Amino acid sequence: MFAxxxxxxxxxxxxxxxxxxxxxxxxxxxQYRQLQQADRSLLVVVAGIDGAGKxxxxxxxxxxxxxxxxxxxxxGPPEPDExxxxxxxxxxxxxxxxxxxxxxxxxWYAPLLREAARKxxxxxxxESQVAAVRRFEAVLAAEGVQLVKLxxxxxxxxxxxxxxxxxxxxxxAWQVTRADRKVQKKxxxxxxxxRLVIGLTDGAHAPWVVxxxxxxRLRTIRTGEAVLQTLQRRGPARVPHAFAEAASRxxxxxxxxxLAHVDYEARLDKDDYESVLGLLxxxxxxxxxxxxxxxxxxxxxxxxxxxxxxxxTIRRVTHALDARQFDISPIxxxxxxxxxxPYLWRFWRRLPRQGRIAIFDRSWYGRVLVERVxxxxxxxxxxxxxxxxxxxxxxxxxxxxxxxxxxxxxxxDVQLQRFRERQQSPFKHFKITPDDWRNRKKWHxxxxxxxxxxxxxxTPQAPWHVVSSNDKRYARVQVLRHIVAALEDAL
Amino acid sequence: MFAxxxxxxxxxxxxxxxxxxxxxxxxxxxQYRQLQQADRSLLVVVAGIDGAGKxxxxxxxxxxxxxxxxxxxxxGPPEPDExxxxxxxxxxxxxxxxxxxxxxxxxWYAPLLREAARKxxxxxxxESQVAAVRRFEAVLAAEGVQLVKLxxxxxxxxxxxxxxxxxxxxxxAWQVTRADRKVQKKxxxxxxxxRLVIGLTDGAHAPWVVxxxxxxRLRTIRTGEAVLQTLQRRGPARVPHAFAEAASRxxxxxxxxxLAHVDYEARLDKDDYESVLGLLxxxxxxxxxxxxxxxxxxxxxxxxxxxxxxxxTIRRVTHALDARQFDISPIxxxxxxxxxxPYLWRFWRRLPRQGRIAIFDRSWYGRVLVERVxxxxxxxxxxxxxxxxxxxxxxxxxxxxxxxxxxxxxxxDVQLQRFRERQQSPFKHFKITPDDWRNRKKWHxxxxxxxxxxxxxxTPQAPWHVVSSNDKRYARVQVLRHIVAALEDAL
Numbered sequence: 001m002f003a004x005x006x007x008x009x010x011x012x013x014x015x016x017x018x019x020x021x022x023x024x025x026x027x028x029x030x031q032y033r034q035l036q037q038a039d040r041s042l043l044v045v046v047a048g049i050d051g052a053g054k055x056x057x058x059x060x061x062x063x064x065x066x067x068x069x070x071x072x073x074x075x076g077p078p079e080p081d082e083x084x085x086x087x088x089x090x091x092x093x094x095x096x097x098x099x100x101x102x103x104x105x106x107x108w109y110a111p112l113l114r115e116a117a118r119k120x121x122x123x124x125x126x127e128s129q130v131a132a133v134r135r136f137e138a139v140l141a142a143e144g145v146q147l148v149k150l151x152x153x154x155x156x157x158x159x160x161x162x163x164x165x166x167x168x169x170x171x172x173a174w175q176v177t178r179a180d181r182k183v184q185k186k187x188x189x190x191x192x193x194x195r196l197v198i199g200l201t202d203g204a205h206a207p208w209v210v211x212x213x214x215x216x217r218l219r220t221i222r223t224g225e226a227v228l229q230t231l232q233r234r235g236p237a238r239v240p241h242a243f244a245e246a247a248s249r250x251x252x253x254x255x256x257x258x259l260a261h262v263d264y265e266a267r268l269d270k271d272d273y274e275s276v277l278g279l280l281x282x283x284x285x286x287x288x289x290x291x292x293x294x295x296x297x298x299x300x301x302x303x304x305x306x307x308x309x310x311x312x313t314i315r316r317v318t319h320a321l322d323a324r325q326f327d328i329s330p331i332x333x334x335x336x337x338x339x340x341x342p343y344l345w346r347f348w349r350r351l352p353r354q355g356r357i358a359i360f361d362r363s364w365y366g367r368v369l370v371e372r373v374x375x376x377x378x379x380x381x382x383x384x385x386x387x388x389x390x391x392x393x394x395x396x397x398x399x400x401x402x403x404x405x406x407x408x409x410x411x412x413d414v415q416l417q418r419f420r421e422r423q424q425s426p427f428k429h430f431k432i433t434p435d436d437w438r439n440r441k442k443w444h445x446x447x448x449x450x451x452x453x454x455x456x457x458x459t460p461q462a463p464w465h466v467v468s469s470n471d472k473r474y475a476r477v478q479v480l481r482h483i484v485a486a487l488e489d490a491l
Numbered sequence: 492m493f494a495x496x497x498x499x500x501x502x503x504x505x506x507x508x509x510x511x512x513x514x515x516x517x518x519x520x521x522q523y524r525q526l527q528q529a530d531r532s533l534l535v536v537v538a539g540i541d542g543a544g545k546x547x548x549x550x551x552x553x554x555x556x557x558x559x560x561x562x563x564x565x566x567g568p569p570e571p572d573e574x575x576x577x578x579x580x581x582x583x584x585x586x587x588x589x590x591x592x593x594x595x596x597x598x599w600y601a602p603l604l605r606e607a608a609r610k611x612x613x614x615x616x617x618e619s620q621v622a623a624v625r626r627f628e629a630v631l632a633a634e635g636v637q638l639v640k641l642x643x644x645x646x647x648x649x650x651x652x653x654x655x656x657x658x659x660x661x662x663x664a665w666q667v668t669r670a671d672r673k674v675q676k677k678x679x680x681x682x683x684x685x686r687l688v689i690g691l692t693d694g695a696h697a698p699w700v701v702x703x704x705x706x707x708r709l710r711t712i713r714t715g716e717a718v719l720q721t722l723q724r725r726g727p728a729r730v731p732h733a734f735a736e737a738a739s740r741x742x743x744x745x746x747x748x749x750l751a752h753v754d755y756e757a758r759l760d761k762d763d764y765e766s767v768l769g770l771l772x773x774x775x776x777x778x779x780x781x782x783x784x785x786x787x788x789x790x791x792x793x794x795x796x797x798x799x800x801x802x803x804t805i806r807r808v809t810h811a812l813d814a815r816q817f818d819i820s821p822i823x824x825x826x827x828x829x830x831x832x833p834y835l836w837r838f839w840r841r842l843p844r845q846g847r848i849a850i851f852d853r854s855w856y857g858r859v860l861v862e863r864v865x866x867x868x869x870x871x872x873x874x875x876x877x878x879x880x881x882x883x884x885x886x887x888x889x890x891x892x893x894x895x896x897x898x899x900x901x902x903x904d905v906q907l908q909r910f911r912e913r914q915q916s917p918f919k920h921f922k923i924t925p926d927d928w929r930n931r932k933k934w935h936x937x938x939x940x941x942x943x944x945x946x947x948x949x950t951p952q953a954p955w956h957v958v959s960s961n962d963k964r965y966a967r968v969q970v971l972r973h974i975v976a977a978l979e980d981a982l
Contacts, residue, residue, distance in 0.1 A: 024918035032921070046814075055814050059806045066921055067802055067821055067852070074815040079844070081572040105814040171769025174776045174811070278662025285665045311558055315550045320665070323537075323546050323596040324565040330558060337828055353570070361558070427515035430523070430557055 001198060001210050002191065005153035008214035016217040023224040024064045030231035031065045031101070038099040038340070040144045044227055045104045047113065048152030049190060051159055051176065052213035057150070057223055058103055064224060071096055075106035084353035086399040087111070088136055092348035097340035098144060108133055109149070109197060116193035117186065130200045135391050141205035142384060143342035148230040149201075149208045150223065151194055156187045158214035255455035259447050262409045264470045273473040280480040281320035287484065288321055292491040294355040297401045300483070301363045304408030305446065306436045307418040309472045310361055313408065316476045317483065321357060331362040343367055343385075344392055351396065364389055365405075368453045373445045386456040397461035402490050405462060406479055407450065408469035412443055492701050493686060496644035499705035507708040514715040515555045521722035522556045522592070529590040529831070531635045535718055536595045538604065539643030540681060542650055542667065543704035548641070548714055549594055555715060562587055566597035575844035577890040578602070579627055583839035588831035589635060599624050600640070600688060607684035608677065621691045626882050632696035633875060634833035639721040640692075640699045641714065642685055647678045649705035746946035750938050753900045755961045764964040771971040772811035778978040779812055785846040787981065788892045791974070792854045795899030796937065797927045798909040799960045800967075801852055804899065807967045808850065808974065817848040822857060834858055834876075835883055842887065855880055856896075859944045864936045877947040888952035893981050896953060897970055898941065899960035903934055 011019075034040055044061070046054050058072050073094045082090045088108065096102040112129045115121055137147055154162070166172040198208045209226040213219045268276070287293060300317070302310040318326060329350050338346045344364060352358040367385040371377035377385070396403050410418075419440070422432040439446065458464040465482045469475035502510075525531055535552070537545050549563050564585045573581045579599065587593040603620045606612055628638055645653070657663040689699045700717040704710045759767075778784060791808070793801040809817055820841050829837045835855060843849040858876040862868035868876070884894050901909075910931070913923040930937065949955040956973045960966035 021917070028918055028921055058814055059810060062802070062806060062819075064918070067819070068823060072814055072817075072819060074813075074817075076815040079572060081570060103814075169769070170773065171766055172773075174773030177780075275662055278660070282661065282663075282665035289668075311553070315553060319550060322565075323549055323563055323594075324567040326563075326565075328553075328558070328563065332559060335828060337826060426512070427519055427555070430519055 002153055005210050005212040006155050008155050008158045009212050009218055010215035011218040011221060016221060019221050027065050027224060027228050030228055034231055035069060035099040040146050041096045041098050042101040042146045042231060043104055045107045045149040047109050049154060049159060051163060052152035052154050053219055054152045060220055060223060061103060070101045073102045073104045081353060085351050086395040088395060089348060089351060092345060095341050095345055097337060108136060112197055113193050116196050117189045133201055137206040139388050140342060146230050147206035148226055149206060150226055151198060151208055151210045152213040153210050154214040255451040257451055258454045258466055259409055259451055262466055262468045264411050264468045266468050266474045267471045268474040268477055276477050280484055283484045284320040284480060287487040287491060288325060290491055297352040297354050298357040299396055299401050299403045300359045301405040302361050303365050305410050305415055306439055307415050308408035308410045308469045309475055310408055312472060313476050313479050314359055314361060326357040326359060328359045328361060331360060331366060365453060369449050372449050373442055389457055390459055393462035402486055403462035404483060404486055405464045407464060407466045408475055409466055410469050414470045493644055496701050496703040497646050499646050499649045500703050500709060501706035502709035502712060507712060510712050518556050518715060518719050521719055525722055526560060526590040531637050532587045532589050533592040533637045533722060534595055536598045536640040538600050540645060540650060542654060543643035543645050544710055545643045551711060551714060552594060561592045564593045564595045572844060576842050577886040579886060580839060580842060583836060586832050586836055588828060599627060603688055604684050607687050608680045624692055628697040630879050631833060637721050638697035639717055640697060641717055642689060642699055642701045643704040644701050645705040746942040748942055749945045749957055750900055750942055753957055753959045755902050755959050757959050757965045758962045759964040759968055767968050771975055774975045775811040775971060778982060779816060781982055783982040788843040788845050789848040790887055790892050790894045791850045792896040793852050794856050796901050796906055797930055798906050799899035799901045800963045801899055803963060804967050804970050805850055805852060817850060819850045819852060822851060822853040856944060860940050863940050864933055880948055881950055884953035893977055894953035895974060895977055896955045898955060898957045899966055900957055901960050905961045
């Protein structure tokens with residue numbers, strides 16, 4: 001793949017000028033088609049040999065295309081707020097909306113390339129990072145993010161020559177940074193690292209393109225061509241088999257009916273409740289304020305049938321917490337700027353930093369519940385969501401988050417009774433809408449979706465707790481018990 | 492104001508129950524009206540004596556109102572990414588959208604109260620913080636944010652009594668934190684601080700309400716009432732005179748015609764240009780990479796007539812910069828989630844952290860340019876914007892940002908010529924739209940708006956540079972010169 005670039009090919013001025021005119025018009029057209037259709041965004045990942053002119057890509061694309069729809073996403077060493085979340089958080093956070101283009105510097109390849117360029121690369125680090133990168137790119141591609149990854153390459157001789165030429169004049173000497181001079185020494189190792197990483201992460205949905213960079217004109221044209229080809233790639237993204245199809249096979253099986261095996265008779269009397277609740281809240285308060293928790297975080301997910309009592313349960317949890325420590329995110333239908341990104345985007349953005357707690361009143365599981373049942377997500381979308389969600393939660397857990405998920409389970413008769421109470425109460429009838437009655441008619445479809453979800457996403461690192469909520473007091477105490485146990489266990 | 496609360500009044504159970512039912516219904520109704528109209532948001536600022544039950548406000552409002560439209564905004568000591576921006580950044584960042592309610596803990600009053608509660612408060616710190624808080628709240632109120640500030644109060648005896656009662660039982664002892672016990676000693680000082688701060692920051696558009704807090708029932712009812720009254724307050728917010736009217740008086744004068752006094756003949760020949768440009772870029776590169784800059788930041792604003800050459804000038808600047816160091820924000824019409832907040836919100840969110848550079852291709856000045864001329868902002872809105880913008884920029888500068896603003900000035904004939912070139916160029920005609928021709932017809936209105944803007948917002952801390960751009964080379968070099976001079980001067 002590097003062979004051509006290694007020979008430092010060039011492009012004559014006349015040939016360049018002819019191609020430039022054609023390319024610019026085609027790029028603009030492609031960009032506007034992307035904007036109009038607004039079903040894809042584009043990420044141009046920039047990497048390669050230092051001093052090969054990678055930075056020029058920004059000015060090039062901003063000049064050749066309409067710069068109002070292009071953003072540069074450049075990442076240096078992680079800042080403290082970034083280190084306080086899983087490594088991919090910073091990239092999720094900055095994803096451009098559909099119709100737009102992002103140019104990524106210091107991408108998710110930076111740590112991988114650094115590892116691969118070490119004197120003795122640690123094989124297991126490389127493997128796990130490659131796997132994470134491939135999963136990340138598969139999710140992006142499946143969700144409408146077009147990816148192209150550019151490796152700017154030139155021979156060691158051309159690199160040295162370029163530096164010499166720039167250094168010779170005071171008007172250009174500043175373009176050669178101290179880092180560039182250092183990198184020359186590491187040229188061979190960086191080439192090998194690039195070769196290795198490219199080989200492990202090339203794919204039809206996220207291809208690598210090697211850009212010969214010794215000659216400015218050729219580099220320019222090849223960059224434009226690579227971006228153009230990506231914009232012109234239409235049709236559904238082909239996500240790697242191993243990832244997407246395994247998920248869809250698993251989703252087609254029959255899941256055990258976990259909701260049927262809940263003890264819906266469980267009750268707690270009022271006196272016991274007050275006392276136990278207070279003691280559990282005390283333990284929760286202590287754990288959340290402990291020094292050990294400052295290095296962890298807590299993610300609580302609440303799902304369940306309508307009127308299962310999520311809100312009241314959440315208030316019993318937050319009662320024990322310092323207001324500065326938690327955020328409650330009530331999740332409903334996504335807003336336009338959220339719909340314009342992969343569906344996990346809005347949840348990534350709400351992840352707690354270390355020492356903090358995020359509470360989701362409904363969550364990313366909407367994808368495999370309401371969106372599945374109501375046909376808002378296509379079968380291919382919600383089927384692969386199980387794997388995507390497991391991967392997401394495993395990144396949280398891998399970074400030290402304690403992830404707990406609660407399904408508050410009630411029976412249809414109890415729901416009916418609560419719906420009626422809500423309708424009669426002057427300050428609760430806002431809680432009941434025509435949607436609730438419609439959903440109720442689909443009780444079995446929702447239950448089947450929930451059972452599938454429980455079967456596919458109950459993982460050791462992010463377990464589901466199915467709690468009977470026919471008696472609200474019982475449910476609240478059980479939820480607190482699980483949270484306290486998990487925290488005391490982890491800290 | 493504290494007299495009633497100091498006497499620790501109580502509310503009988505029957506009276507409470509009657510009022511609760513009425514209040515909850517009224518609150519829900521008011522919340523839904525706010526949601527429907529979606530022209531206001533609500534901020535409930537919570538402060539007061541520790542151990543007075545401030546935290547209960549969260550659960551109270553989430554239980555009495557529809558929690559899907561309420562968010563808790565709780566701030567602890569500033570995190571590193573917050574310290575890297577002006578102090579109010581964190582509050583701007585989290586402003587709820589219109590229709591929604593935010594409950595604010597650890598608000599902009601926290602540092603002020605801390606200062607006022609010192610053994611020897613520093614008078615000048617208090618004065619400058621009070622002024623900043625008043626300006627902030629005036630901007631919010633004028634932009635449709637309803638504000639109410641709650642001070643939870645009880646007597647020293649009641650505070651001690653409450654702590655004793657809670658500590659007596661293991662089920663409630665955890666509610667008394669170590670901080671609470673310490674605070675009891677500082678009770679008098681905190682009361683005095685509260686009295687002082689409330690006296691200095693009370694206003695019709697952002698009133699303080701003292702909530703007697705010794706009795707849970709009375710505290711609950713009074714909290715609900717205060718929130719309800721705020722939601723029911725309609726009509727235009729009365730922003731304090733000193734702030735809004737001074738601005739509108741100044742805006743009614745005649746501004747000097749600065750655009751007429753530009754040397755539009757200034758030119759630079761090509762050879763000089765290449766050489767000077769390279770040298771200036773080198774100095775910019777060096778300054779931006781210096782250790783001293785790591786503690787500062789740079790905000791560059793580009794405005795000017797259509798086709799003045801902003802994009803090309805920006806690319807000459809970014810050519811000298813590391814991609815990881817700068818962000819370009821092309822500013823066009825606000826998106827729905829941006830329209831739902833005060834107009835400065837989207838710019839606050841794009842402020843650079845220390846060591847970084849934010850480049851705005853068009854900016855917050857749209858308020859007093861296109862929005863004024865096209866009637867998108869009411870006269871009262873754009874008139875007060877001058878003062879709001881000066882305050883905004885002064886916060887940036889006060890925090891160490893170097894703020895430079897460029898007006899690229901061209902003459903009508905040059906614009907016409909560039910419009911025609913654009914129309915004829917296959918890869919530039921996207922740059923010319925019917926809007927551009929329409930704006931051109933309003934040349935004099937735009938020029939008058941620009942002259943007003945230059946007269947009112949050219950401040951020592953954030954100066955305007957009006958640069959002739961009839962010759963693009965000249966403009967690029969001049970802009971770089973100003974940037975380099977400002978950086979070298981500041982570092």
